[in-house]
């Protein structure tokens with residue numbers, strides 16, 4: 526210890542034997558539940574709301590489940606949870622002294638969402654930011670995610686408190702960015718990309734939803750929300766285009782009826798392959 530020591534290690538650069546841990550450097554990482562095992566954690570993000578992020582999260586879980594992996598979904602969209610509805614889940618989550626058990630969908634996808642804990646699905650979550658962020662952490666550390674290959678996290682839109690909490694406290698292996706043609710012409714998707722870069726989370730690629738509408742009468746494709754700028758944005762940030770999804774009334778009908786697991790498409794084949802390669 527130096528003679529001039531004032532016991533404030535934060536303002537001193539000397540590596541002496543009495544040095545205390547730097548109190549400015551916090552480790553925000555949350556511990557996974559002891560009974561959980563997750564191979565890969567994938568965040569699904571969007572710059573703004575309503576672009577189909579929850580639908581894409583659901584279909585990613587369904588796709589990997591169909592490929593023989595055990596998928597799970599952590600619904601981190603606490604104030605606007607829509608995952609249980611897409612899967613038609615009516616039962617509530619249960620818990621014991623060991624932890625909280627996610628609810629299984631019809632095809633065996635494990636799901637945890639705030640709506641599985643509320644008495645009524647229509648009860649609003651009127652909580653302040655730190656409580657919401659704390660709930661997401663609890664979904665990670667107190668839920669028993671048993672033998673999960675892919676845990677998909679449906680993030681709230683934007684770059685606010687909850688996405689920040691997820692990136693800081695959960696070891697995310699990669700993110701998928703969901704966007705729409707309208708959104709791409711604005712700067713919001715770039716904000717989401719830059720946030721992931723700042724947090725050092727690998728970006729697996731971009732999915733453009735509501736890209737076009739294929740008319741069943743004449744088989745022509747119409748760009749309802751304008752021409753896509755996806756390739757430009759993707760190449761600007763050296764990102765892979767994982768899918769371009771059409772506007773398809775069957776998608777919204779499947780979500781509304783809670784039958785997303787019955788929706789079939791080849792549109793997710795590429796992203797399914799990219800995700801499979803992560804486990805091998």
Ligand SMILES: Nc1ncnc2c1ncn2[C@@H]1O[C@H](COP(=O)(O)OP(=O)(O)OP(=O)(O)O)[C@@H](O)[C@H]1O
Nearest residue numbers: 574575576577578579580682771772773776777780
């Ligand atoms: N490609 C599509 N074709 C038709 N309907 C779609 C498509 N994608 C999403 N939808 C519908 O649009 C609505 C919004 O989708 P979703 O809830 O997935 O958006 P979101 O980005 O998660 O929204 P939020 O940010 O508000 O949570 C849903 O009713 C969904 O079924």
